[in-house]
Amino acid sequence: MRHRLEFTGKKLFRMGVLLLGVSLVTFLLMCASPLDPLQTNVGQTALGSMSPEQVEKLEAYWGVGIPPAQRYIGWLWDVCHGDFGTSLLYRQPVLEVVGERLANSAGLMFFAWVISGVLGLALGVAAGAFRGRWQDRLIRGYCLVITSTPAFWLAILLLLIFSVWLGWLPIGLAVPAGTDASSVTLADRLAHAVLPALTLGITGVANIALHTREKMVDVMESDYVLFARARGESARSAVLRHGLRNVILPGITLQGASVSEIIGGSVLVEQVFSYPGLGQAAVTAGLGSDMPLLLGITVITAAIVFAGNLAADLVYGAVDPRIRKGAAGR
Amino acid sequence: MEPVLQIKHLSIDFTRYERGTKRRRLTVIRDLSLEIYPGQVVAVAGASGSGKSLLAHSILDILPHNSHVEGEILYDGTLLTPERIERLRGSEIVLVPQGVSYLDPLMKVGTQLRKGKKDPGTKERYRIALNRYGLGEETEELYPFELSGGMARRVMIASASAESPRLIIADEPTPGLDAGTAGRILGHFRELADEGAGILFITHDLELASEVADRVVVFYAGETIEEARAEDFADVACLRHPYTKALWYAMPKHGFKPVQGSQPYPGQLRSGCHFAGQCETCREECLERETIPLRPYDGGRVRCLYPKEEGQV
Ligand SMILES: Nc1ncnc2c1ncn2[C@@H]1O[C@H](COP(=O)(O)OP(=O)(O)OP(=O)(O)O)[C@@H](O)[C@H]1O
Ligand SMILES: [Mg+2]
Numbered sequence: 001m002r003h004r005l006e007f008t009g010k011k012l013f014r015m016g017v018l019l020l021g022v023s024l025v026t027f028l029l030m031c032a033s034p035l036d037p038l039q040t041n042v043g044q045t046a047l048g049s050m051s052p053e054q055v056e057k058l059e060a061y062w063g064v065g066i067p068p069a070q071r072y073i074g075w076l077w078d079v080c081h082g083d084f085g086t087s088l089l090y091r092q093p094v095l096e097v098v099g100e101r102l103a104n105s106a107g108l109m110f111f112a113w114v115i116s117g118v119l120g121l122a123l124g125v126a127a128g129a130f131r132g133r134w135q136d137r138l139i140r141g142y143c144l145v146i147t148s149t150p151a152f153w154l155a156i157l158l159l160l161i162f163s164v165w166l167g168w169l170p171i172g173l174a175v176p177a178g179t180d181a182s183s184v185t186l187a188d189r190l191a192h193a194v195l196p197a198l199t200l201g202i203t204g205v206a207n208i209a210l211h212t213r214e215k216m217v218d219v220m221e222s223d224y225v226l227f228a229r230a231r232g233e234s235a236r237s238a239v240l241r242h243g244l245r246n247v248i249l250p251g252i253t254l255q256g257a258s259v260s261e262i263i264g265g266s267v268l269v270e271q272v273f274s275y276p277g278l279g280q281a282a283v284t285a286g287l288g289s290d291m292p293l294l295l296g297i298t299v300i301t302a303a304i305v306f307a308g309n310l311a312a313d314l315v316y317g318a319v320d321p322r323i324r325k326g327a328a329g330r
Numbered sequence: 331m332e333p334v335l336q337i338k339h340l341s342i343d344f345t346r347y348e349r350g351t352k353r354r355r356l357t358v359i360r361d362l363s364l365e366i367y368p369g370q371v372v373a374v375a376g377a378s379g380s381g382k383s384l385l386a387h388s389i390l391d392i393l394p395h396n397s398h399v400e401g402e403i404l405y406d407g408t409l410l411t412p413e414r415i416e417r418l419r420g421s422e423i424v425l426v427p428q429g430v431s432y433l434d435p436l437m438k439v440g441t442q443l444r445k446g447k448k449d450p451g452t453k454e455r456y457r458i459a460l461n462r463y464g465l466g467e468e469t470e471e472l473y474p475f476e477l478s479g480g481m482a483r484r485v486m487i488a489s490a491s492a493e494s495p496r497l498i499i500a501d502e503p504t505p506g507l508d509a510g511t512a513g514r515i516l517g518h519f520r521e522l523a524d525e526g527a528g529i530l531f532i533t534h535d536l537e538l539a540s541e542v543a544d545r546v547v548v549f550y551a552g553e554t555i556e557e558a559r560a561e562d563f564a565d566v567a568c569l570r571h572p573y574t575k576a577l578w579y580a581m582p583k584h585g586f587k588p589v590q591g592s593q594p595y596p597g598q599l600r601s602g603c604h605f606a607g608q609c610e611t612c613r614e615e616c617l618e619r620e621t622i623p624l625r626p627y628d629g630g631r632v633r634c635l636y637p638k639e640e641g642q643v
Contacts, residue, residue, distance in 0.1 A: 221395065226392045227427050227432035232419050232421055245437065322475050323376075325473070325476065
């Protein structure tokens with residue numbers, strides 16, 4: 001137990017350092033951005049018709065002219081006190097914007113994460129078990145096609161098929177356009193989330209299935225599966241009793257790591273579907289020079305990704321008897 | 331009497347891919363023949379990499395994906411087809427594998443041994459088998475990484491002896507065990523043989539082979555080069571092949587003289603006698619012949635044109 005706490009503590013410390021680094025890099029990239037916040041957000045013509053005092057006010061609002069070091073340290077100081085600042089574009093506290101967007105995205109990302117994990121594992125195990133046969137070739141073919149297809153392209157394809165041709169699902173947004181919030185049903189929300197989630201899931205499945213297959217092939221050729229067969233266990237038993245058990249461990253790590261891929265993918269996919277999620281907000285913040293919002297989103301998503309990996313490590317340690325018992329013995 | 335196991339002209343080769351798509355065939359066992367009669371312990375002795383484990387795996391039909399087998403394997407006088415071995419392995423034909431890596435690292439010993447069965451009869455059977463080799467009930471709750479090398483070996487032997495086999499294939503079952511335990515295991519093999527089972531005892535230790543077995547088959551570079559009676563090892567003059575003689579002199583009780591040189595790798599074999607590189611009485615004819623046949627000789631078999639020649643030390 002002590003060992004586990006120590007391990008978690010170390011990881012959390014590393015997470016702190018990592019988040020600091022991520023926020024600094026994001027900040028520097030934004031500073032180096034050629035986009036002028038006033039021109040992009042207020043517009044050239046509007047600026048031209050303003051008095052110098054008005055322009056000065058605007059510059060102060062968008063943080064133009066403040067030395068970068070002072071700006072970053074100021075932000076960091078506030079964050080350490082739990083204040084992520086106010087979004088310049090949305091004129092709302094950053095945490096509120098992020099919370100709202102995250103609530104939209106979370107279901108979508110969670111669905112994609114679970115689908116890609118469960119389906120990816122199942123397909124990978126099947127492909128590995130049927131190595132070289134038509135089942136394997138079919139699954140591998142699917143995975144290779146999907147991994148070499150850009151996610152946004154897949155998103156457009158799904159939109160064309162299910163929304164434009166078949167008309168089964170809405171074309172974009174998270175809720176029907178022009179309805180007020182109180183009359184939006186759960187079914188509406190689900191219908192709007194299906195395609196983005198499907199796109200993310202389909203992409204994620206391929207990756208996890210391919211990795212799982214590789215591992216499964218190794219396991220099926222391992223001495224212990226050989227011996228299980230030599231002892232009269234059926235092929236089915238070799239796959240389900242020994243194969244699955246040994247493939248699930250690396251699967252846990254894979255699943256933890258796939259959090260980052262899902263979040264990364266959601267940025268593009270939400271853009272295509274005009275889905276008002278976190279990914280879309282990140283794009284808006286980046287293009288609109290909304291420094292506090294972008295920093296907030298980056299730090300919070302980085303923390304989620306890190307938490308995913310940490311959770312995977314902890315679950316791995318609890319599942320693998322070599323680590324669990326090794327730690328207990330200390 | 332019919333042999334329990336009869337192997338006729340067995341060859342095993344691997345297809346390997348080298349640099350992209352270039353395919354290469356690598357023969358690791360060539361023209362191997364062997365019989366085991368009920369009640370017999372037949373030892374297969376050979377250096378590391380000579381193909382002993384592959385022989386064991388080919389009988390059980392658990393060779394790797396990229397291998398190709400030729401020749402015939404008969405069990406009880408009938409061809410051992412893949413369907414037949416699938417029914418027999420784990421019950422009539424059992425394997426004692428070579429190392430700890432043959433145990434599933436994530437499964438407790440007990441669960442693993444029982445192959446998914448949960449009835450009290452099965453539990454009892456494996457409990458008794460473990461007990462026979464000095465492993466208590468608590469062993470069943472351990473994972474393979476918690477076993478010592480010797481314990482793991484005893485677990486694997488227990489897994490074989492819990493069945494009532496007619497053919498036991500034991501791949502190096504004794505290294506890592508103290509003399510007492512090893513003796514008890516070999517004694518148990520002997521008992522099973524006396525009850526009518528056939529035993530294929532794979533080892534790299536010729537001395538042990540000659541002590542335990544009735545007949546000894548010596549392997550060199552994937553070929554049988556000699557088949558001898560256990561008695562033949564009492565006197566070097568009774569041995570047929572220069573390699574066996576060299577191994578005899580390498581035994582601790584006969585002077586501990588190491589065999590000079592090493593056997594060729596599977597990919598590097600030339601025509602003629604494969605032992606030529608290490609043979610002190612090699613003649614031109616031995617290199618000129620395409621292949622050297624394995625032939626009956628003096629109550630055993632030998633793959634040498636001039637067997638029993640003196641002059642090697
Ligand atoms: N999957 C494989 N692909 C290609 N070559 C292989 C494969 N497995 C084994 N070999 C080769 O076959 C030869 C015989 O291997 P084997 O394991 O039977 O040796 P062994 O006699 O059991 O040795 P040891 O005493 O060390 O256990 C070796 O040269 C090895 O390199
Ligand atoms: Mg071996």
